[in-house]
Amino acid sequence: MASNFKGRDIISVRELSKDDILRVLTLAESLKKTPRPNLLQGMVMGSCFFEPSTRTRLSFETAMQKLGGRVVGFADPNVTSAQKGETLYDAIKIIGQYVDVIAMRHPLEGAARRAAEATDKPILNGGDGANQHPTQTLLDLFTIQECQKKINNLTITMVGDLKYGRTVHSLAQALIHFKPKFYFVAPEFLQMPDYILAELKSAGIAFQKKNTIKEVIAQSDILYMTRIQKERFSDISEYEKVKDVYVLGNDLLAKAKPNLRVLHPLPRVNEIATEVDATPHAYYFQQAENGLYVRQALLGLVCGKL
């Protein structure tokens, strides 16, 4: 059964049960079909971005406004007392006295958990360093369900920087509830970390590591692309060798199943050729849009209005 969401902090995908996830997805779908422009009227969201963000911040702020609520906050920590040495704890304690809910991003890992200790108002974690970004995971799950018309028993291929990418870690963990089959496509030194593989193994989830997209494209329902950053490579010639292996173009998509959809947490640089945008497989822009509905659902839930 889904827990009571009123007043709850959404910090880590680890704390969301299968029923919690399904409840958020159902409400997001309903909000996408039927807007609720007065749901959070009279309520205020603190938008506390201690680290720059465009998509996450704008979609949280738009989500609140589309539900009739108001937004206060900052997009640049340089304008806050953090510059004067104020602790995150003190900052959030005070902001919590002004607002009904806080959406935040912070460069340090565990910051959202620490913030939640400072206030009784619900905290929505919009990313704490390389740790968690649960609203991204929920919008990924929502998008997978939307584009495949189901969420169970799908073949999901994750490509790129699987070692450092927090989105792929959290998504793989959350998908454990939905019995997927995984392919992990990455150079060996950027492969999925052992602790995630151990979690999948103990949950009985099938996975295989692969070297190229080509090997698995024909079996995949979802191709979840991520960016390989040049700075991860100590030897630049190694980067030059692999950089094109993890780039998706229409040639690779020729063998894809008709239902294959390509997702990407964005921003992309060159890992998805722009020619892919016009194919029916491209779904990353809809994915980014879905962040709005998932964040609306979460705001409505934690504010006790859904």
Place this chain on the structure above:
Amino acid sequence: MRAYKVYSIENGTVIDHIPAENGLALISLLGLHRRGSVVTMGTNFASKKLGKKDIVKIENRELTPDEFNQVSLIAPMATINIIRASKNIKKYTIAMPAFFERIIKCPNHKCITNSEACATKFYSQMKGKSLSLRCHYCEKVFPQDEIKNHIPRL
């Protein structure tokens, strides 16, 4: 007759079967040196169980089960003897606690606990005989060996 190389105490706690050369770390971990009690330590005693062992004695202070379970991080085989009027009145073996609070610095330098004053908390996860710890804040998991280097030293 057995020769006692660390003098016996009348009242307090004796922690025995500490792996050799870990006595100081244990004193540091429990903050025993900061609490005013007289603490004595012997190192490299012969031990049937461990080969070599350290022993720590704390005068006039009885450790609570919660306290001594924190010792399991560096001395999982340790035994705790509570001494009253020179008699051993209780003997405990260590149990693995569900979590460790305040005693370890998070090895992840990007963890919020390393940037502002905040009590740390780690959840213990046993897999077979190997212990790993998950930080309550940054959620990173560390094997026991890595954590041991992050116990503040004397």
